[in-house]
Amino acid sequence: MVADEMNEVNEAILNRMESPVALIPQLAGHLIASGGKRLRPMLTLASARMLGYEGKRHxxxxxxxxxxxxxxxxxxxxVDESELRRGRKTANVIWGNQPSVLVGDFLFSRSFELMVEDGSLKVLKILSRASSIIAEGEVLQLTTANDTSTTEEVYLEVIAAKTAALFAAACEISGVVAEQGEKVETALSTYGKYLGIAFQIVDDVLDYSAKQATLGKTVGDDFREGKITLPIILAFHRGDDEERAFWNRTMADLNQQDGDLDHALDLLNKHTALEDTIERAKHYGAMAKDALGTFPNNPAKQVLCDIVDFCISRAY
Known part of the structure; x- marks a missing residue:
């Protein structure tokens, strides 16, 4: 539905990635050309289409x-010392940490140039606030790493910030450019927020799924890093003292041995932690769809609902 507009977005991305410093387009292009879903910009385009917006600002x-x-x-x-993303070596593996951080800074700066060019203080406020919240979420996640006492509430706070904030902003700005008013902007933001939460919850399930190989990622990265995600939180609280000692050794102390990942998977399955985590994702997916309830039915609204189903179906 938005393929033609997405081509325009990709063109804008390539144009704005240019720099006389050759390493910048080279490194940024490696990640941008690696076949990501472009889900977030697609949400901006589909939201604008649902509202009947016919301009070009989006x-x-x-x-x-x-x-x-x-x-x-x-x-x-x-930060995560990752070696693979979307089946390809990460930029930090190829070029090193320093260029990766600095080119990331460049892309942040480019994004702010685009916000200012749009000329809307409201758009600037929404996207700059989202950028701040994402950073807060990443720092909060660092503080919960290896902490097996992390609660489900704190976990949700982390993913609402580090993932859902940008989903929400991506949708909300379409309401601003379409000049549909506060109520519409809030509904779009709510849809994006709950979709983002569902999306990240499923991502955290996928880390323990054999499907990871088909996604170009290795199984158990979160486990090896001691990242406390919802499946671990559920299994930890449902386990006995011996099982909790295992989680403390492997996740808190990062004292991992051969066979530990397999044992972790056995415990996750024993306590239905993965299935129950997927149910949480479905719950937030339903809330995302509910947020669109006030909009009249049209093909773009159906696409936004289908995106929810797509994000959750990745778990299977």
Whole structure:
């Protein structure tokens, strides 16, 4: 439905990635060309289409959203010491940590140029606030790493910030450019927020799924890093003292041995932690769809509902 507009977004991304410093387009292009879903800019385009917007402002703003996302990925891969993303070596593996961080900074700066060019203080406020919240979420996640006492509430706070904030902003800015008023903007933001939460919950399930190999990622990265996600939280609280000692050794102390990942998977399955986590994702997916209830039915609204189903179906 938005393929033609997405081509315009991709063109804007390539144009704004240019720099006389050759390493910048080279490194940024490695990640941008690696076949991501472009889900966040697609949400901006589909939301604008649902509202009947016929202008062009949303094209550059969708590119801006993708720049923010790409910048955070470059920084995340350095922080997480990741080696693979979308089946390819990460930029930090190829070029090193310092160029990855600095090119991430460049992309953040480019995104702010695009916001300012749009000329709307409201758009600037929404996207700059989202950028701040994402950073807060990443720092909060760092403080919960290896902490097996992390609660489900804190976990949700982390993913609402580090993932859902940009989903929400990507949708909300379409309401602003379409000049549909506060109520519409809030509904779109709510849809994006709950979709983002569902999306990240499923991502955290996928880390323990054999499907990871088909997604170009390795199984158990979160486990090896001691990242406390919802499946671990559920299994930890449902386990006995011996099981909790295992989680403390492997996740809190990062004292991991051969066979520990397999044992972790056995415990997750024993306590239905993965299935129950997927149910949480479905719950937030339903809330995302409910947020669209006030909009008249049209093909773009159906696409936004289908995106919810797509995000959750990745778990299977």
């Amino acid at each position: 094209i550059n703003l969708a590119a801006c959203v993708e720049f923010i996302h790409t910048a955070t990925l470059l920084h995340d891969d350095v």
